Amino acid sequence: MNVKELIRTINHTLKSHNLFPENSRILVACSGGPDSMALLYLLQDIATHRHTTYKIGVAIVDHCIRPESKEEVLWLQHQVEELGLPFYSATFDVPRLSKEHKKSEETIGRQVRYQWLNEIAQSEGYDYISVAHHKDDQAESILAHIIRGSGLNGLTGMSVVQSEYAIPVVRPLLDVTKEDLLAYIGTKHISYCVDSTNEDVRYQRNRIRHRIIPELEAVNPAVVDAIVRLGSSVNEDVMVISDLTSRTFDKLVSIGDDEVRISRRALRQEPLAIQRRLWQRLVSTIDSDLTLTSAHQEQLLDIVNTGEKKTFTIKSIKVIAQCDTIKVYCKH
Numbered sequence: 001m002n003v004k005e006l007i008r009t010i011n012h013t014l015k016s017h018n019l020f021p022e023n024s025r026i027l028v029a030c031s032g033g034p035d036s037m038a039l040l041y042l043l044q045d046i047a048t049h050r051h052t053t054y055k056i057g058v059a060i061v062d063h064c065i066r067p068e069s070k071e072e073v074l075w076l077q078h079q080v081e082e083l084g085l086p087f088y089s090a091t092f093d094v095p096r097l098s099k100e101h102k103k104s105e106e107t108i109g110r111q112v113r114y115q116w117l118n119e120i121a122q123s124e125g126y127d128y129i130s131v132a133h134h135k136d137d138q139a140e141s142i143l144a145h146i147i148r149g150s151g152l153n154g155l156t157g158m159s160v161v162q163s164e165y166a167i168p169v170v171r172p173l174l175d176v177t178k179e180d181l182l183a184y185i186g187t188k189h190i191s192y193c194v195d196s197t198n199e200d201v202r203y204q205r206n207r208i209r210h211r212i213i214p215e216l217e218a219v220n221p222a223v224v225d226a227i228v229r230l231g232s233s234v235n236e237d238v239m240v241i242s243d244l245t246s247r248t249f250d251k252l253v254s255i256g257d258d259e260v261r262i263s264r265r266a267l268r269q270e271p272l273a274i275q276r277r278l279w280q281r282l283v284s285t286i287d288s289d290l291t292l293t294s295a296h297q298e299q300l301l302d303i304v305n306t307g308e309k310k311t312f313t314i315k316s317i318k319v320i321a322q323c324d325t326i327k328v329y330c331k332h
Ligand SMILES: Nc1ncnc2c1ncn2[C@@H]1O[C@H](COP(=O)(O)OP(=O)(O)OP(=O)(O)O)[C@@H](O)[C@H]1O
Pocket: 028, 029, 030, 031, 032, 033, 034, 035, 036, 037, 059, 060, 061, 062, 063, 113, 130, 131, 132, 133, 137, 195
């Protein structure tokens, strides 16, 4: 893809989601790596191409995982100041936090990064946070979910707009490949930092990127496109199932002050795919942090299929099925 086509493709992604209108303020999350440096320059090119005037700021988090990270923050600060843009940075001791919270460095790093980006975006008046995930990242993320044993929801991939936080996170590059971005960087002579851990196949993501995808490409050279298409079509189907689940939930479930109830017979008449999702919604109504494992789901589906009295405890919640009534409540 040449520069013109690249800009047209990204502009199309943004337009089809009504993103970055005139005068909006965008905080670009930039690691200093090739993808996010490309995003930074592309967003400026797109503003020129569209004759619009959105405003860009740049934010970086130093995760203290690599010895060179401090220097990279200073390098990026210099680049951003040369461009005359606002710059923000924060430092988190991710290795220490990872030990304290018993979570992987990747998970904790992502959590603190998005939380801080949101705080900065809110306090500095930005409308959007923008990140540089591209088509290859999308395919890797879907494959990672398949390998981990995800349900359908995990196969939908990342969305262009994610509204989970107060400030929406936007991914304008999901329709372009890493190769397109590297070609752009080469043409424009944009400098960037190289993350020394990117080649390390002890990290799951790198193993998928450097070992699994090339093997799959030997079978189908367009496998990245094929996986991304799978993600989009699953996404469409999941939206339909999710809508049907919501309507069934509203019809069948009665919500009390600290409990939810459903008829065992009515639940049994629903297809299994809906039953599973209804169970997740029933428990989430009581404890929004509780995600059912497939083992929990099997046990809960068993409750539906008998007429006997059954009691079941999952973490913070209790389920009692007696005669035709199933009651879900907090065990405390
Ligand atoms: N340390 C960081 N500070 C700010 N934003 C970051 C940082 N690390 C990642 N991001 C943002 O999150 C996106 C996804 O993170 P990921 O680790 O997958 O990126 P990456 O493949 O390393 O990309 P890049 O080539 O830009 O480093 C990046 O493209 C960037 O927009």
